[in-house]
Amino acid sequence: LPGSPPDALPSTGPHSLRDMPHPLAGSSSEEAVGGDSTPSPDLLMARSFGDKDLILPNGGTPAGTSSPASSSSLLNRLQLDDDIDGETRDLFVIVDDPKKHVCTMETYITYRITTKSTRVEFDLPEYSVRRRYQDFDWLRSKLEESQPTHLIPPLPEKFVVKGVVDRFSEEFVETRRKALDKFLKRITDHPVLSFNEHFNIFLTAKDLNAYKKQGIALLTRMGESVKHVTGGYKLRTRPLEFAAIGDYLDTFALKLGTIDRIAQRIIKEEIEYLVELREYGPVYSTWSALEGELAEPLEGVSACIGNCSTALEELTDDMTEDFLPVLREYILYSDSMKSVLKKRDQVQAEYEAKLEAVALRKEDRPKVPADVEKCQDRMECFNADLKADMERWQNNKRQDFRQLLMGMADKNIQYYEKCLMAWESIIPLLQEKQEAK
Amino acid sequence: MYETCVVLFLFRSVEHTDGQSVLTDSLWRRYSEFELLRSYLLVYYPHIVVPPLPEKWAEFVWHKLSADNMDPDFVERRRIGLENFLLRIASHPILCRDKIFYLFLTQVFFFYLADSRLKALNATFRVKNPDKRFTDLKHYSDELQSVISHLLRVRARVADRLYGVYKVHGNYGRVFSEWSAIEKEMGDGLQSAGHHMDVYASSIDDILEDEEHYADQLKEYLFYAEALRAVCRKHELMQYDLEMAAQDLASKKQQCEELVTGTVRTFSLKGMTTKLFGQETPEQREARIKVLEEQINEGEQQLKSKNLEGREFVKNAWADIERFKEQKNRDLKEALISYAVMQISMCKKGIQVWTNAKECFSKM
Numbered sequence: 001l002p003g004s005p006p007d008a009l010p011s012t013g014p015h016s017l018r019d020m021p022h023p024l025a026g027s028s029s030e031e032a033v034g035g036d037s038t039p040s041p042d043l044l045m046a047r048s049f050g051d052k053d054l055i056l057p058n059g060g061t062p063a064g065t066s067s068p069a070s071s072s073s074l075l076n077r078l079q080l081d082d083d084i085d086g087e088t089r090d091l092f093v094i095v096d097d098p099k100k101h102v103c104t105m106e107t108y109i110t111y112r113i114t115t116k117s118t119r120v121e122f123d124l125p126e127y128s129v130r131r132r133y134q135d136f137d138w139l140r141s142k143l144e145e146s147q148p149t150h151l152i153p154p155l156p157e158k159f160v161v162k163g164v165v166d167r168f169s170e171e172f173v174e175t176r177r178k179a180l181d182k183f184l185k186r187i188t189d190h191p192v193l194s195f196n197e198h199f200n201i202f203l204t205a206k207d208l209n210a211y212k213k214q215g216i217a218l219l220t221r222m223g224e225s226v227k228h229v230t231g232g233y234k235l236r237t238r239p240l241e242f243a244a245i246g247d248y249l250d251t252f253a254l255k256l257g258t259i260d261r262i263a264q265r266i267i268k269e270e271i272e273y274l275v276e277l278r279e280y281g282p283v284y285s286t287w288s289a290l291e292g293e294l295a296e297p298l299e300g301v302s303a304c305i306g307n308c309s310t311a312l313e314e315l316t317d318d319m320t321e322d323f324l325p326v327l328r329e330y331i332l333y334s335d336s337m338k339s340v341l342k343k344r345d346q347v348q349a350e351y352e353a354k355l356e357a358v359a360l361r362k363e364d365r366p367k368v369p370a371d372v373e374k375c376q377d378r379m380e381c382f383n384a385d386l387k388a389d390m391e392r393w394q395n396n397k398r399q400d401f402r403q404l405l406m407g408m409a410d411k412n413i414q415y416y417e418k419c420l421m422a423w424e425s426i427i428p429l430l431q432e433k434q435e436a437k
Numbered sequence: 438m439y440e441t442c443v444v445l446f447l448f449r450s451v452e453h454t455d456g457q458s459v460l461t462d463s464l465w466r467r468y469s470e471f472e473l474l475r476s477y478l479l480v481y482y483p484h485i486v487v488p489p490l491p492e493k494w495a496e497f498v499w500h501k502l503s504a505d506n507m508d509p510d511f512v513e514r515r516r517i518g519l520e521n522f523l524l525r526i527a528s529h530p531i532l533c534r535d536k537i538f539y540l541f542l543t544q545v546f547f548f549y550l551a552d553s554r555l556k557a558l559n560a561t562f563r564v565k566n567p568d569k570r571f572t573d574l575k576h577y578s579d580e581l582q583s584v585i586s587h588l589l590r591v592r593a594r595v596a597d598r599l600y601g602v603y604k605v606h607g608n609y610g611r612v613f614s615e616w617s618a619i620e621k622e623m624g625d626g627l628q629s630a631g632h633h634m635d636v637y638a639s640s641i642d643d644i645l646e647d648e649e650h651y652a653d654q655l656k657e658y659l660f661y662a663e664a665l666r667a668v669c670r671k672h673e674l675m676q677y678d679l680e681m682a683a684q685d686l687a688s689k690k691q692q693c694e695e696l697v698t699g700t701v702r703t704f705s706l707k708g709m710t711t712k713l714f715g716q717e718t719p720e721q722r723e724a725r726i727k728v729l730e731e732q733i734n735e736g737e738q739q740l741k742s743k744n745l746e747g748r749e750f751v752k753n754a755w756a757d758i759e760r761f762k763e764q765k766n767r768d769l770k771e772a773l774i775s776y777a778v779m780q781i782s783m784c785k786k787g788i789q790v791w792t793n794a795k796e797c798f799s800k801m
Contacts, residue, residue, distance in 0.1 A: 248619055251619050252616075252619065255612055255615060255616040255619075258608075258612045259609070259612055259616075262605065262608045262609060262612065265605050265608075266602065266605050266606065269598065269601040269602045269605055270602055272598050272601070273595070273598035273599055273601070273602055275598075276591060276594045276595045276597075276598050277595060279591050280588075280591045280592065280595050283584065283587050283588045283591055284588070286584055286587075287581075287584045287585070287588065290577060290580050290581060290584065293766045294766055294769055294770065297770055297773055298773070301773055301776075301777070304777075398622060398623055398801065401623065401801065402623075402626075402798060402799065402801045405630070405798040405801070406795050406798045406799055409791045409792070409794045409795035409798055410791075410795060412787070412791040413787075413788055413791045413792060413795065415787075416784045416785075416787035416788045416791070417784075417788060419780070419784045420781060420784035420785065420788070423777050423780045423781045423784065424781060426777055427774065427777055427778075427781075430770060430773050430774045430777060431770075431774065
């Protein structure tokens with residue numbers, strides 16, 4: 001795998017697990033700790049890090065300070081997000097270590113979820129559990145149910161066409177792992193979602209299936225009330241700001257769709273170019289076999305074209321694995337956001353309908369009945385949550401796309417640099433004067 | 438009614454006297470006249486590897502390149518090819534002295550010197566004892582022709598595909614621009630990056646045009662392979678001629694011997710008629726022996742001169758072939774170097790564009 005570009009700094013955007021060691025990884029050997037291991041005192045006092053524990057992605061050493069780094073400066077050094085606002089981060093989640101399970105009924109992949117947290121909601125400072133895709137799917141449904149006023153991040157696509165994609169190939173599993181990791185990190189970053197009970201259970205429960213079967217409904221007050229809103233109410237006009245969000249999301253999804261198509265087309269053309277190159281190079285070898293003095297130069301050209309072919313293959317693989325999935329993720333994201341907008345509309349519609357009904361019944365004036373007040377409450381909370389989430393989403397989107405597109409540019413630069421090196425190295429060989437035999 | 442369009446090439450001869458260049462003659466020639474000149478050279482210098490003409494019709498084109506003979510790019514490349522052809526002849530130690538070549542450069546009317554020997558070049562025949570060097574050379578020229586054709590075909594396909602890759606990137610320009618319209622902070626970065634994608638997409642046209650020059654250099658040697666084969670064929674023709682003459686002489690000697698000794702071993706019409714109509718008189722036999730002895734003498738002289746001719750041919754041809762080999766190695770090395778330089782330039786341009794785009798993205 002090519003390493004990440006030296007200039008890019010990790011953010012909440014996608015980054016390779018290899019680039020960044022776990023922020024709370026201490027000098028003691030405590031990777032992959034089970035839920036019942038004794039916590040080391042170091043972790044409980046998570047704030048006092050030594051500088052020697054930090055490995056910065058760009059290979060530099062941390063700015064020397066004699067005192068232990070505070071968590072905010074730790075964050076500043078690891079992530080230059082506008083997002084963080086110096087908030088203390090007390091929850092870290094990582095998805096890694098995919099494993100294949102072969103059972104009589106089915107074969108599936110599980111991923112290891114490692115959680116480190118100092119929050120009171122967590123009994124232990126560290127957890128390690130294994131989850132499969134359908135567990136993530138369950139989590140997402142529960143979140144949608146219990147936090148309907150918030151934007152829930154998307155999951156990678158559930159279904160894959162069997163026969164076309166190998167569900168167990170290394171590339172597919174790795175792409176999925178990255179997406180699942182991203183999913184959990186987005187929830188972790190969310191000030192409301194990260195405290196959700198289902199999320200907690202997902203991260204900590206040894207037997208998730210048992211919990212699922214119990215069917216404990218832990219709906220928040222909002223969830224309960226929104227759940228009961230039927231689709232019977234029709235909103236007349238969406239308020240301007242939400243209409244603007246709706247329009248934005250429509251156009252945004254459209255443009256992303258176009259970019260996805262273009263990117264796919266480029267990869268397709270590049271693969272066809274690669275096919276021709278793989279025939280082109282060897283012809284120089286064939287020619288070389290006929291010649292005397294020209295044999296070495298021709299063979300050199302053949303090898304050079306071979307190197308360029310390999311570089312091109314690496315480029316197309318990278319784009320397929322790293323670029324396309326993130327685009328698709330954002331298209332799914334904007335789709336789910338549009339449905340949240342619709343739910344908001346319904347809540348507003350219910351409120352307006354009830355208000356209208358009250359206005360027609362003259363007796364209840366001037367006192368506004370309790371249930372209408374409740375509706376108004378609901379609507380205002382929804383609007384506030386949604387607006388806050390939109391702003392957070394816009395910021396994250398900007399980071400993510402900046403990183404994604406810079407990554408694309410980088411991969412292309414690396415490709416051309418590899419080819420340049422190959423051709424430059426062959427010039428002296430071509431200019432070499434052959435001694436007369 | 439046909440309307441024929443003819444492209445004429447103007448060339449000028451420049452004479453250098455007392456360090457001054459003086460334009461002496463200039464006249465127009467069309468492609469078919471160049472063909473006549475080359476046919477003449479093939480016939481009169483059979484042991485020389487005669488430089489080839491540029492292609493008559495556009496071959497090995499990738500789809501964006503025109504296959505039209507009237508297309509200005511094709512005409513220009515043909516002009517370069519024809520100029521190169523004349524320069525090759527002018528720099529050849531033997532061919533540059535040819536009178537017809539001089540006339541080609543100076544006389545307005547150019548006569549076609551028909552020669553039956555030209556037709557003989559295409560005849561098929563079997564040679565018993567060819568010179569191994571020529572056989573090897575013929576195999577080499579066949580294989581060279583085959584490999585260069587293959588190379589040119591694949592190169593054209595590679596060019597086609599590369600064109601596609603670059604051009605699709607142009608679509609990013611438009612979509613980034615449209616997207617930037619709905620974005621606040623990201624807008625400028627996207628817009629300017631889109632511009633660089635447009636630059637990238639349009640850069641391929643010049644790149645591939647330059648590469649055509651490389652293809653033309655390869656093509657010249659593709660056609661040179663044909664010229665090589667022509668020399669080998671000429672050797673085969675001479676060898677065949679020699680073998681036939683030797684065979685004829687041997688048969689006549691045999692006949693003569695039989696007549697003298699009275700034994701009939703070989704079949705002859707005379708032998709047949711003798712059997713049917715009776716023996717000939719001793720005077721008749723003497724007369725025949727005399728004729729045969731004369732023919733044998735003549736034949737031996739001819740064989741001697743043919744042998745000499747053959748050896749001269751081999752010597753001269755091989756000298757020119759050695760010269761040709763040196764030229765080929767020099768030229769093709771140079772062609773490969775210039776190809777590598779083109780690739781390097783293309784890579785550097787690519788790095789530049791994507792670095793610019795990356796900077797725009799970083800400002801998003």
